[in-house]
Amino acid sequence: xxxxxxxxxxxxxxxxxxxxxxxxxxxxxxxxxxxxxxxxxxxxxxxxxxxxxxxxxxxxxxxxxxxxxxxxxxxxxxxxxxxxxxxxxxxxxxxx
Amino acid sequence: xxxxxxxxxxxxxxxxxxxxxxxxxxxxxxxxxxxxxxxxxxxxxxxxxxxxxxxxxxxxxxxxxxxxxxxxxxxxxxxxxxxxxxxxxxxxxxxxxxxxxxxxxxxxxxxxxxxxxxxxxxxxxxxxxxxxxxxxxxxxxxxxxxxxxxxxxxxxxxxxxxxxxxxxxxx
Numbered sequence: 001x002x003x004x005x006x007x008x009x010x011x012x013x014x015x016x017x018x019x020x021x022x023x024x025x026x027x028x029x030x031x032x033x034x035x036x037x038x039x040x041x042x043x044x045x046x047x048x049x050x051x052x053x054x055x056x057x058x059x060x061x062x063x064x065x066x067x068x069x070x071x072x073x074x075x076x077x078x079x080x081x082x083x084x085x086x087x088x089x090x091x092x093x094x095x096x
Numbered sequence: 097x098x099x100x101x102x103x104x105x106x107x108x109x110x111x112x113x114x115x116x117x118x119x120x121x122x123x124x125x126x127x128x129x130x131x132x133x134x135x136x137x138x139x140x141x142x143x144x145x146x147x148x149x150x151x152x153x154x155x156x157x158x159x160x161x162x163x164x165x166x167x168x169x170x171x172x173x174x175x176x177x178x179x180x181x182x183x184x185x186x187x188x189x190x191x192x193x194x195x196x197x198x199x200x201x202x203x204x205x206x207x208x209x210x211x212x213x214x215x216x217x218x219x220x221x222x223x224x225x226x227x228x229x230x231x232x233x234x235x236x237x238x239x240x241x242x243x244x245x246x247x248x249x250x251x252x253x254x255x256x257x258x259x260x261x262x263x264x265x266x267x
Contacts, residue, residue, distance in 0.1 A: 005251050006248045007248075009247045010248045011208075011213075015218050016241035017238055020237045021163035023234065024163045044168050047168055052176060052179065053179070069252075074253040076249045077248075077249035078246075
């Protein structure tokens with residue numbers, strides 16, 4: 001059940017992140033650079049694959065006993081919350 | 097079509113194909129191809145920065161900082177579904193339900209189904225909130241997205257914890 005719920009929440013986060021990001025770029029990019037910035041956005045997604053592999057490498061292997069998957073995912077969750085907090089700081093200065 | 101555009105398109109296609117071939121045949125490491133791409137991005141960003149009419153810092157924050165950085169982190173976490181989560185299911189999760197062994201790839205592929213199910217619900221909810229004069233701004237939506245990603249990993253952690261506890265109880 002928690003796994004299915006996790007998938008539901010991941011679907012919600014995908015719905016709220018990707019379309020809005022693309023919309024955000026197309027809305028605010030200067031007309032001359034719209035396509036370039038969209039390309040840069042997709043390049044940043046490609047770079048996330050590298051970060052993903054780094055995180056996956058840190059995941060507990062079958063032989064490691066000190067780190068469990070429960071702790072590993074908990075660290076990721078806290079890390080994500082911390083990241084959201086850091087990202088919120090300049091949000092104060094932005095007027096939509 | 098403009099001949100210059102055609103020339104650039106053909107050159108880019110050939111270069112890209114050559115790059116993919118060189119990487120695939122292990123002649124050139126992928127880092128060598130990534131470095132020019134990063135430099136190219138930096139050049140484009142510099143161009144945008146120079147030509148911006150609005151306050152350049154604000155444009156940078158609006159376009160680069162929020163959607164791109166958040167997307168990098170979001171996709172890095174999202175792709176865990178196909179790497180560490182798959183390993184977690186493979187080693188630690190009992191996938192047999194009533195004698196039927198569910199393939200692991202099925203378990204990692206149920207997320208798109210939830211996207212299809214959740215999209216209309218999410219739209220209705222946003223319309224309802226709009227009716228109540230509670231408009232969620234795009235940046236806040238992105239933040240909701242990143243916080244729900246954190247909730248996802250909390251739930252995965254709970255799932256792994258329950259699984260560990262059950263394994264200890266059985267042994």
